[in-house]
Amino acid sequence: MNSEERHIFSVLVENRFGVLARVAGLFSGRGFNIDSLNVAETHDKGISHITLVTHGDAQIIDQIYQHLNRLIDVIEVTDLSTGTHVERELVLIKVAIDDPQKRTEVLQVAEVFRGRVIDMKPASLVLEITGDEGKLKAAIDIFNTYGILELSRTGKVAMLRGSEK
C-alpha cells in the first residue's frame, strides 16, 4: 500500500444550489474522507470557492482530482499541495474563566497567539485565533488546560502564491 498524503484542493464551482452536495457526494460514494471543507462566494457572485482538505494514497488523490474535474458545475480544480501555497484557518474558542487570576493568564496566552477577544462574560471569554494548522493546534492544546467550553473552526482556506514575475 502506498503511503497516505494530505492534500488541499482549491475548487472553483458555479454558485448554485446542489453543487456542494455533488462535491460531497463523490467523496461519500467512494468512501473517501473529507478532513475539512470551506465554501464561500468569491468576488464574482457566480462563482464559489471550495477549499477541501483530504488524504489518501497517490491513486486515490488522482481519482479525487479527476472526479472533481468531471463534475459539470466544477470550473477549475487545483491540487495546492503540488505547488507553493498559503493557507489559513480561523478558530473561535470559548474558554472557561472561574477566577480573575485565570482570566489574566488566558489573556496573556491569547496575546502570544495574537488572538483577539471577541466576547467576554463573567465566566467565559471567546477568542479568535488565525493561523496555520500547527499554530492552531498549539493554541488549542494550551487552552485545553484552562478548560474549553466550545470550539468552532472554519476549516482551511488556501490559494496558490502569486507568481514571481
Place this chain on the structure above:
Amino acid sequence: MELSGAQILIEGLKREGVEYIFGVNGGAAMPIFDALYSEPDIKLIPMRHEQGASHAADGYARVTGDVGVALATSGPGATNLVTGIATAYMDSIPMVAITGQVFTHYIGSDAFQECDVIGVTRPICKHSYLIKSNNEIADVVAEAFHIAKTGKPGPVIIDIAKDAQIHETLFQYPESVDIRGYKPQIHGDPAQIAKAAELIKEAKRPMLYAGGGVVLANASEELRKLTFNTQIPITVTLMGLGAFPETHPLAMEMPGMHGSCCANYAFTDADLVVAIGARFDDRVTGDLSKFAPNAKKIHIDIDASCIGKNVPVDVPIVGDAKSVLTELNKLVGPTDIDPWRAQIQEWKQKYPFEYEQKGDKVMPQYVIEQIYKHYSDAIVVADVGQHQMWAAQYFKFTEPRQWLNSGGLGTMGFSLPAAIGAQLGCPDKTVVNINGDGSYIMTIQELVPAVTMKLPLKVFIINNMYLGMVRQWQELFHGKRYSAVDYHDNPDFALLAEAFGATGLRVEHPEDVEPALQKAKGINEGPVVIDFIVDEEENVFPMVPAGAGLGDVIRGLS
C-alpha cells in the same frame, strides 16, 4: 408569443431533434403530457411502467446514437425511472430523463408524490437540473442535450416543478451552449499518440482490447483500419461486440469471466495491451495482480478518470476514440509478429466456444446458434444472465450497434423495453430480443405497448426454469444450495403471450427449434414470443471464477 413551460419544453425537444418520448403519465407531469397530446412532431410512446420507459429510451439511444428521452411524474414515477437511469449511466448512454416535480411551494414539505429526485439520482447521472421557474427551461434543455451526448455520454435529469410547467413566458431557445466547467477533451495529445505508435512498432506480442467506447464514438471504422493495417489480434468486450467483426481471423472474441480462452490467454502472455474505449472492468480483468502481467498498457479513453483507475497505464491518451484512432492510424503499419499470430490461431482452434449435446434436451447454446443462423443481420437485445453470455459467445456480431445489453449495471428486465426503443429507432431492421425466464417476467408488462404498436419483435426466451446464472454460482460455489432461484412456478409464457395479444410458441424439442424460428420470421404483425424450454442445469463456460486470474480460466469441457 408566450408559451407555457410545458410547451417550451416540447419546443426545446423539437429543436434537439427528438422523435420519440417514452413515458408514463401522472399528476406532476400532466401539463407536459397535455402539451404532447396535440404535438405532431414528437411521438409519445406510453409504456406500462416507468422502468420500461427509461430502458426503451436507452434502447433507442443505443441503436441510433441519438439522445433517448424518458418522461415520468414525480415521486414514484421518478423513482421507477431510476434503474433505467443507472443502467444508462453505467454504459454511458446518452439519455434525458424528464420528471415532473410538485409545485415549488410544496417542495420540501413531504407533499403527495414528492421525492427529491435530484438527490436520489445524483450518483447515477452525468448531470441534473431542478427547474423552479419556466424562464430556465429553454436553456436547461439545450444544456442537458449537449451534456448527454458529448464527451463521455450519459443520462441527464430534468426535474420540473409543476408550476413552472404551467406558467407562460416568452420562448427563446439558445443558439449555442457554452458551459465553462464542461469542455470534453476530444483530441489526444500528439506526443502521447506518437509514443503509443512506437510501442506498437516495438511489441512482439501486442493485442488490441476494444470496448463500448468505440461504439459510442462511432469509431468502428477506425478500429477496423487499425486492426487491418497492423494485423494485431483483437478482443472486443461485451459492450463493444460488433465494433470489429467476430467472424474475422484476427478476432479473439470476448475476453473476461465468460470470454474466450484465446482472449484471456492472450492477455496473460501479451507484451502490449492497447485499450480503446474499454475500462479494465473487473469482469474483464479477473484478479488484477495477475492481469496482463508482462504487458505495457496504452489506454485511450475520453474519460480521464477511467485511466489508471484499475490498472496502471504506461501511455494514457485522453480523447475521443475516433479522433485518436484516426491520428494513430497515420503512424502505424504492418507488424512483424508472425509467431504471436500463430500462437493466437492455435488457441483459437484449440479452445473454441463449445458445448455438449445432452440427450434430447434443447441446449441453450444450440438455440443461440440457430438464432444466429436465421437472424445474423438482426439487432440483438439481450437481457442479463446465462442467456446473455451464450448470446455474446455464439452469435457472431459484425456491426456496431447490432448488440445491446446492460453490461455495466447488469439490469435484469432491460431487454424487452430496450427492444421496443431499438425497433422504433431502426424500423427497417429485425429486432431480436434474447431473454431469460427470470429477466423476461421482470418487465413483461411492456409487451402491451409492443402489441399495441404492432412491433414485429422476436422475443426468444431461453427458459431453464431457474435464475440460471445465480444457480450456476450456487452449484459451483455454494454446494448446490439453490436458494431462491427455482422458477419452475413460472407461467406458460406462450399462453401468456397470446393473452397479451402477441403470438406465443413453445419449443421443447431440438428438432422444433429451427421450424419455430422460421415461423417467427413470417409473423410481422406484432411481437412473437418463443418460449424455448432448455436444459435446466447447463452452465456457462469458459469461466474465470471471481477473484481468479485470467490464466486460471475453467474451460468447462475436459
